Every structure is written in C-alpha cells, then in structure tokens.
Amino acid sequence: MKISIPPAWRTRIHRYRLVATECKDCGRAFYPPSQICRYCGSRNTEEKELVNEKARLITWTVIYSAMEGFEDRRPLVLGILETVDSKVKILAPLTDVLSGELRIGMIMEPVLRRVKEDCESGLVYYGVSFRPVIK
Amino acid sequence: MISTGVLFMLPEERTGIAGWGVYIPRWRLNLQEISEIWGFSPEQPRELGVVEKSVAGIDEDAVTMGWEAAKNALKRAGINPKEIGAVWFGTESKPYAVKPSATILAEALGITPYTMATDWEFACRAASEAIRVSIGVVASGLVKYTLVVGSDTAQANPGDVLEFTASSAATALIIGNREESAAYFESSATYVTDTPDFWRRDSSKYPLHGEAFTGEPSYFRHIVGAVKALFEKTGLRPEDFDYAVFHQPNGTFPIRVARMLGFPKEKVLPGLVTPYIGNSYNSSALIGLARVLEQAKPGQRVLLAPFGSGAGSDAFSLVVTDKVLEKRNKAPTVDDYIQRKHIISYALYAKYRGLINRVR
Numbered sequence: 065m066k067i068s069i070p071p072a073w074r075t076r077i078h079r080y081r082l083v084a085t086e087c088k089d090c091g092r093a094f095y096p097p098s099q100i101c102r103y104c105g106s107r108n109t110e111e112k113e114l115v116n117e118k119a120r121l122i123t124w125t126v127i128y129s130a131m132e133g134f135e136d137r138r139p140l141v142l143g144i145l146e147t148v149d150s151k152v153k154i155l156a157p158l159t160d161v162l163s164g165e166l167r168i169g170m171i172m173e174p175v176l177r178r179v180k181e182d183c184e185s186g187l188v189y190y191g192v193s194f195r196p197v198i199k
Numbered sequence: 200m201i202s203t204g205v206l207f208m209l210p211e212e213r214t215g216i217a218g219w220g221v222y223i224p225r226w227r228l229n230l231q232e233i234s235e236i237w238g239f240s241p242e243q244p245r246e247l248g249v250v251e252k253s254v255a256g257i258d259e260d261a262v263t264m265g266w267e268a269a270k271n272a273l274k275r276a277g278i279n280p281k282e283i284g285a286v287w288f289g290t291e292s293k294p295y296a297v298k299p300s301a302t303i304l305a306e307a308l309g310i311t312p313y314t315m316a317t318d319w320e321f322a323c324r325a326a327s328e329a330i331r332v333s334i335g336v337v338a339s340g341l342v343k344y345t346l347v348v349g350s351d352t353a354q355a356n357p358g359d360v361l362e363f364t365a366s367s368a369a370t371a372l373i374i375g376n377r378e379e380s381a382a383y384f385e386s387s388a389t390y391v392t393d394t395p396d397f398w399r400r401d402s403s404k405y406p407l408h409g410e411a412f413t414g415e416p417s418y419f420r421h422i423v424g425a426v427k428a429l430f431e432k433t434g435l436r437p438e439d440f441d442y443a444v445f446h447q448p449n450g451t452f453p454i455r456v457a458r459m460l461g462f463p464k465e466k467v468l469p470g471l472v473t474p475y476i477g478n479s480y481n482s483s484a485l486i487g488l489a490r491v492l493e494q495a496k497p498g499q500r501v502l503l504a505p506f507g508s509g510a511g512s513d514a515f516s517l518v519v520t521d522k523v524l525e526k527r528n529k530a531p532t533v534d535d536y537i538q539r540k541h542i543i544s545y546a547l548y549a550k551y552r553g554l555i556n557r558v559r
C-alpha cells in the first residue's frame with residue numbers, strides 16, 4: 065500500500081479535528097467537508113469542528129476480509145454515527161469495543177487513532193475513530 | 200526560605216498546573232501470562248509489586264495516547280488551545296525517529312501554527328525536564344501556557360524481565376500562571392550524571408539494561424540527590440509534605456526510596472499507579488501526580504520526583520489550591536481509566552505491540 069502524501073497532507077486537519085461543512089443558506093451540516101453544500105448546492109458554507117461532540121451510533125458492520133493495508137486491524141468495525149448536537153452523519157472506524165458490546169443508539173466519542181501506515185518505514189495516517197463514552 | 204513577596208517570587212512560585220489529563224488504554228495483560236510463557240517464577244509479579252500492565256491497542260501509539268491526555272488537560276484548564284505557546288512531547292517510543300510527534304499533536308489539538316513544538320528525549324524523564332523549562336518560559340512571560348505531554352508505549356524484549364512492567368499510558372500538564380492553577384510550584388531541583396543503567400541504540404528495537412545499575416547507582420542515587428537538593432534549597436522536610444510521588448518502574452522502588460528519604464508509605468500509596476497498569480515510562484510519575492490532584496485538599500503540599508535512565512531526576516514541590524476542586528471532574532480521572540479495562544491474551548498483546556513479525 066502506498067499512501068499518497070499530497071491528499072494525506074491536505075486532509076490532515078479535517079481528519080484530526082473532524083471538520084465538517086455547515087451551509088449558511090440551508091443550515092445543514094455534513095461530513096466529509098466540501099465547499100459546495102451537499103443538500104442545496106450553495107457555496108455559502110463554512111467549516112465546523114465536531115471533534116468535541118459526542119455521537120449516537122446508527123449502525124455498524126464488522127469486516128473480516130479487510131482490504132490491503134488493514135489486515136492487522138481485522139476484524140475492522142465501521143460505524144455510521146450522527147453527532148448529538150449538529151446532527152451530522154459520519155462514517156468512521158469504531159475502536160476499543162468488543163463485538164458484543166455495540167448497541168444501536170449508544171453514545172460514542174471521537175478519538176484520534178492510527179488509521180493506516182505505509183509499512184514500517186512509511187507515513188503514518190492518523191484520523192478520528194469513535195469509541196464508547198468513558199465519562 | 201522561599202520568599203513570599205510578589206516582587207521577589209521565584210520563577211517556580213509564579214507558575215502552576217492549569218490543567219492535567221491522563222489516558223490509559225483499555226487493554227490489560229495479566230503478568231502471570233508472562234511468567235508462564237517465558238518460564239519466570241510465579242512469584243515474579245508479586246516481587247515487582249505489579250499485577251497487570253496496560254497495553255496500547257493496534258490503532259494506538261504515543262501520539263494518539265498523548266492526544267487524549269492533552270484533550271483532558273485542555274478541558275480542565277478551560278483555555279483556548281491557541282493560547283499555548285509550546286507543545287513539548289516527552290517520549291522514548293515516538294512513531295517517527297525523524298519527524299516530530301509534537302507537530303502532529305499541535306495540529307490535532309488546534310494549537311498550530313504560532314507555537315513551539317518539540318520532542319524531548321531523556322528516557323523516562325524527558326517530560327519532567329520539559330516541566331522545569333516550562334516554569335522558566337511561563338514565569339518569564341515568553342509564553343502564556345505550555346503543554347507538556349509524557350507518553351509512552353514502552354518497549355521490552357520478549358522474555359526480558361522488563362517485559363513485566365513496560366506498559367502504555369500518557370499524562371499531559373498545562374503549565375500556566377499561578378493564579379489559575381490547581382497546584383502551584385514552590386521550588387524545583389535537578390540531579391543528573393552519566394550512568395549506563397538503561398539504553399537503546401539507534402535502530403535497535405528493544406532497550407538493554409545494565410542489570411545491577413538499575414537500582415542503587417541510578418534510580419535511588421538520582422532521586423535521593425534531587426530531593427535532597429530540593430530540601431536544601433527550600434528548608435522543607437518530609438513532614439512538610441502530604442503526598443510524595445516518585446517515578447514508579449515497579450511497585451516496590453517508590454516505597455523504598457520514600458523510606459530512604461524519610462517519607463512514610465502512606466504518603467506514597469495515593470500516587471502509586473504502577474501496581475494496576477505497569478510502568479508507563481514518561482507518564483509514570485506524572486500519572487501518579489494526576490491521581491494525587493484528584494484526591495488532594497487545597498493547601499496540601501506534594502513532592503513530585505520523576506526519574507529517567509542515563510540518568511537524572513527532578514524534584515518539584517507543589518501546593519494544591521482551591522481551584523483543584525472545580526477542575527477535578529471536568530474530565531475522566533485516573534481511576535476512571537484504571538477501571539475501564541479488559542484482559543487480553545499474551546497472543547493478542549504480541550500482535551498489538553508488534554512482537555509478531557509478518558511479511559507485508
């Protein structure tokens with residue numbers, strides 16, 4: 065696997081701080097960010113950090129046949145969550161959970177984790193995963 | 200004696216801990232597994248005074264653990280991250296040999312770009328020296344706050360006695376002005392010598408240690424040297440302190456060094472975390488300080504004495520303020536993280552910590 069450096073660098077703040085887009089016209093927010101509103105097409109948008117928001121688990125899946133670069137992470141658990149305040153839906157890895165512990169509707173919180181790496185000598189790619197709230 | 204007039208305050212007296220935060224991974228390895236697999240005496244964990252050690256997960260490293268500790272410290276400090284003027288990361292297990300971990304932390308925490316950011320290296324004491332330097336730069340007004348993070352996924356050669364205790368955890372401190380601190384510094388002292396007790400050469404995966412050098416000539420000599428220098432400087436004595444927190448490579452050394460200095464065991468136990476999670480290297484003494492801040496009363500005095508191989512120790516005298524009460528519950532405590540645990544097998548620990556080599 066080869067991590068392409070330019071997009072990894074360009075998206076680092078969005079990944080580290082869970083930066084979404086909020087539309088100033090229709091008022092809706094979405095992730096990953098884009099300069100154009102996904103819902104109304106407006107360009108009147110601004111960035112909104114969600115890294116301090118908790119999120120509700122909508123659904124999840126467990127991947128046993130992981131793609132190249134993720135073999136060590138098997139079983140890889142991915143979830144769709146909705147942030148509690150901003151109501152933004154996010155697709156993200158779930159971490160620090162055992163398979164029987166997940167429940168639809170449970171409250172989770174974002175944490176910075178390693179997502180992937182380019183072998184032992186390449187770039188480490190960090191991003192946000194979600195785990196059950198500690199307190 | 201320490202002067203009290205504002206104009207004559209020492210640098211230490213003008214600074215304190217505005218916020219603290221810790222992180223301990225969820226995964227634990229029971230040390231009996233190491234005894235069984237590598238043929239050690241079943242009594243070995245008991246002799247070390249440690250039951251379990253914390254293990255960083257497959258998606259964790261010193262940076263991710265340091266990030267969570269720093270987030271917790273920011274919650275307790277209640278400050279804008281942009282006000283931090285230095286991000287100083289103390290570790291001996293940084294993900295990159297060349298490329299600072301401190302810049303990843305600073306970027307992820309929203310502190311960039313107008314900040315200093317550096318990784319510090321002095322075995323388990325790197326973050327401790329960053330605290331002493333923080334006192335200087337905050338007291339001088341060069342920066343308003345510094346963020347000091349001690350974080351390690353401690354390495355140990357499988358089957359080495361070090362493997363019993365080498366664990367994973369992080370502690371972060373935000374150093375700021377005394378007026379807004381949960382505990383302010385009174386004084387500090389450092390004691391260093393060139394001592395070959397523990398090292399890891401460039402490109403070596405695991406550290407080596409000088410067996411007999413790890414106790415008397417290194418840990419005990421340096422901590423006693425630093426604490427006695429602090430006593431000399433301040434006129435303080437063991438009976439003036441309510442808590443004593445030392446570097447904790449195992450569960451027994453801190454009790455022994457306390458006895459050598461004249462501290463009863465009761466003043467050490469509240470800050471002794473290693474029996475539950477092992478030795479988290481740069482976080483080892485600092486996580487003990489965090490646990491003390493989570494139970495101390497305003498006005499109580501704390502001795503903090505981290506140690507690092509190679510070798511050196513710092514001694515700090517701190518006084519807890521009433522602000523500790525309002526900050527304490529703004530983030531998960533050390534005990535919250537200690538209780539959040541799940542025991543894993545040696546096989547899973549080996550996978551998580553990269554002890555199994557796989558062709559990729």
